Amino acid sequence: MTETDVECAKQDEPSQVTATVEIFIMGKRYDVPIGFTIMKAIEFAGYQYIRSCGCRAGFCGACATVYRKGQEQKLHFALACQCLVEEGMYLVQIPFVPANKALYDINDLAPEDNTILTIYPEIARCVSCNTCTKSCPQDIKVMMYIQNSLRGNIAKAAELSFDCIQCGLCAMRCPADIKHYHVSQLARRLRGKYIDPESKELNARLKELEEGKYMDEVDEMMSMDRDIILNLYKKRKIEAQGDLDEGADA
Amino acid sequence: MDMLYYPGCTLKTSAKNLEASAIAIAEKLGYKLVEMDDWNCCGVVASLTSDDLMHHLASLRNLIRVEEQGQDKVLVLCDMCYNTLKQTDIRMKASQSDLDTLNSFMDEESDYKNTVKIMHFLEFLRDEVGFATLKKKVKKPLKGLRVMPYYGCMLLRPREVAIDDAEDPRILSDLIKALGAKVVDNPYKIECCGSYRTIDQKELTSRRAKSISSYASTHDADLIMLSCPLCQYNLDVRGKEAESMYDGYSQLPTLYFTQLIALALGLDVESLGLDSHAVDPAPILRKRGVID
Ligand code: SF4
Ligand code: SF4
Ligand code: FES
Numbered sequence: 205m206t207e208t209d210v211e212c213a214k215q216d217e218p219s220q221v222t223a224t225v226e227i228f229i230m231g232k233r234y235d236v237p238i239g240f241t242i243m244k245a246i247e248f249a250g251y252q253y254i255r256s257c258g259c260r261a262g263f264c265g266a267c268a269t270v271y272r273k274g275q276e277q278k279l280h281f282a283l284a285c286q287c288l289v290e291e292g293m294y295l296v297q298i299p300f301v302p303a304n305k306a307l308y309d310i311n312d313l314a315p316e317d318n319t320i321l322t323i324y325p326e327i328a329r330c331v332s333c334n335t336c337t338k339s340c341p342q343d344i345k346v347m348m349y350i351q352n353s354l355r356g357n358i359a360k361a362a363e364l365s366f367d368c369i370q371c372g373l374c375a376m377r378c379p380a381d382i383k384h385y386h387v388s389q390l391a392r393r394l395r396g397k398y399i400d401p402e403s404k405e406l407n408a409r410l411k412e413l414e415e416g417k418y419m420d421e422v423d424e425m426m427s428m429d430r431d432i433i434l435n436l437y438k439k440r441k442i443e444a445q446g447d448l449d450e451g452a453d454a
Numbered sequence: 455m456d457m458l459y460y461p462g463c464t465l466k467t468s469a470k471n472l473e474a475s476a477i478a479i480a481e482k483l484g485y486k487l488v489e490m491d492d493w494n495c496c497g498v499v500a501s502l503t504s505d506d507l508m509h510h511l512a513s514l515r516n517l518i519r520v521e522e523q524g525q526d527k528v529l530v531l532c533d534m535c536y537n538t539l540k541q542t543d544i545r546m547k548a549s550q551s552d553l554d555t556l557n558s559f560m561d562e563e564s565d566y567k568n569t570v571k572i573m574h575f576l577e578f579l580r581d582e583v584g585f586a587t588l589k590k591k592v593k594k595p596l597k598g599l600r601v602m603p604y605y606g607c608m609l610l611r612p613r614e615v616a617i618d619d620a621e622d623p624r625i626l627s628d629l630i631k632a633l634g635a636k637v638v639d640n641p642y643k644i645e646c647c648g649s650y651r652t653i654d655q656k657e658l659t660s661r662r663a664k665s666i667s668s669y670a671s672t673h674d675a676d677l678i679m680l681s682c683p684l685c686q687y688n689l690d691v692r693g694k695e696a697e698s699m700y701d702g703y704s705q706l707p708t709l710y711f712t713q714l715i716a717l718a719l720g721l722d723v724e725s726l727g728l729d730s731h732a733v734d735p736a737p738i739l740r741k742r743g744v745i746d
Contacts, residue, residue: 317466317467317468318467330494330495330512331497331508331509331511331512332494332495332497332511332512332515333508333511333559334511334515334560334562337562338562347494348492348494351493351494351495354463354495355463355466355467355495356463356466356467357466379508
């Protein structure tokens with residue numbers, strides 16, 4: 205089927221060995237400890253992130269990474285903050301994808317069969333090569349959400365693309381120059397606004413925001429010293445990184 | 455009996471009435487049309503260039519899906535999809551090396567084994583249901599209705615994919631007779647409707663629609679019957695537009711064969727999407743006593 209190969213060891217797999225692996229960052233060789241994520245390994249090698257790094261937790265999509273292992277023919281795709289280094293990886297990060305987004309006012313749209321096609325007509329260029337699906341570090345059926353957008357199945361396109369974190373790798377690979385993640389965002393917006401029932405919880409939360417709930421906490425933080433904030437930041441708990449980081453941060 | 459079918463994008467957007475009426479008549483005839491899972495666009499136009507294999511990927515992927523779903527036959531309702539899928543099928547059966555190239559490109563899929571038979575829904579009605587059987591099931595014969603059959607290109611060209619004699623097809627005429635209506639034969643039946651020129655040359659397409667429909671009118675046809683959603687769009691929508699280009703001109707209504715079958719089988723008129731046509735077929739159908 206269209207699932208991408210499981211091609212990178214995820215963090216929750218056990219790693220006990222303390223040896224190193226040889227990796228290549230933009231062509232330059234480094235030895236880095238086994239068990240590091242690509243992101244940590246790049247930092248270990250001495251690079252400092254200015255772009256290509258955000259949440260460090262697999263949610264923001266900033267850390268799109270492309271690699272090949274050794275002499276392999278196949279190119280692999282991953283999120284640097286989620287994927288562990290492996291022997292012989294040739295790595296590069298893609299900090300930004302030029303993918304122009306259509307301007308629309310969601311309030312002026314209707315969830316019709318051709319709404320997405322009208323705003324992103326290039327989806328009709330899809331040749332069903334499935335390259336997008338194979339490039340997605342989130343294992344999303346990308347081609348199928350484009351195909352569902354094409355046939356006006358907005359609800360399905362939104363559902364299939366739910367885990368998209370907008371890393372942009374699909375859009376960099378598509379021979380039809382489709383900007384998949386903008387297309388699917390439109391699908392999710394249309395579904396959220398017009399197809400799914402209104403969320404009571406969301407409305408309650410919006411009301412809280414309008415009434416300024418948590419503003420005290422925000423104000424408190426705004427008046428804190430830089431050092432205190434840095435300290436709090438260092439001590440923060442990140443689920444996805446778990447215990448692996450203990451010591452690695454030092 | 456369950457029959458797997460490939461819908462294609464058009465049936466999900468501008469030709470919902472074709473899909474709905476096909477499902478309804480199949481059910482009446484004892485078949486359940488089951489939409490195949492995870493289909494993608496057919497590829498729309500089969501590439502005729504020998505080295506352009508890329509454009510067969512879409513078709514072939516659908517055929518792999520059919521094999522994956524344990525079937526060796528798939529029904530197709532849209533003529534364009536039928537044509538595209540069939541051309542890929544023919545090429546894959548003729549060239550093992552092309553098939554190998556595509557199979558190895560799609561390394562995430564299981565290999566296509568060339569086992570699927572692609573059948574247009576019209577072929578299915580003729581060859582598996584049989585027009586004689588269909589005729590027996592007719593509840594309201596379309597007596598007095600004068601119908602001009604129109605094939606366009608996609609059912610008949612190239613010759614290798616044709617579901618009937620490419621120069622002198624009769625499948626639609628035979629069907630019209632089985633439904634109890636009168637056939638208005640015509641020299642325009644295998645002419646092009648303007649096809650995708652409808653996007654960049656609307657007026658040209660309107661002129662084509664007008665010549666086809668004018669012949670029908672001068673030979674006292676009540677309406678045109680066809681099977682292709684693109685022909686339908688051009689004859690109906692562009693034909694309607696021709697009315698504002700030519701003084702006093704009026705376009706004949708165009709119906710899918712499935713809609714006429716449904717009417718003859720006495721199915722619920724409401725569900726046939728008769729109100730989604732640019733040229734309203736209701737007045738003439740009412741006049742001939744086909745609908746109330
Ligand atoms: S669908 Fe595209 S943008 Fe979204 S996560 Fe997958 S590769 Fe990244
Ligand atoms: S990469 Fe582009 S052309 Fe290929 S399947 Fe995905 S959207 Fe279609
Ligand atoms: S840094 Fe946010 S997903 Fe990797």
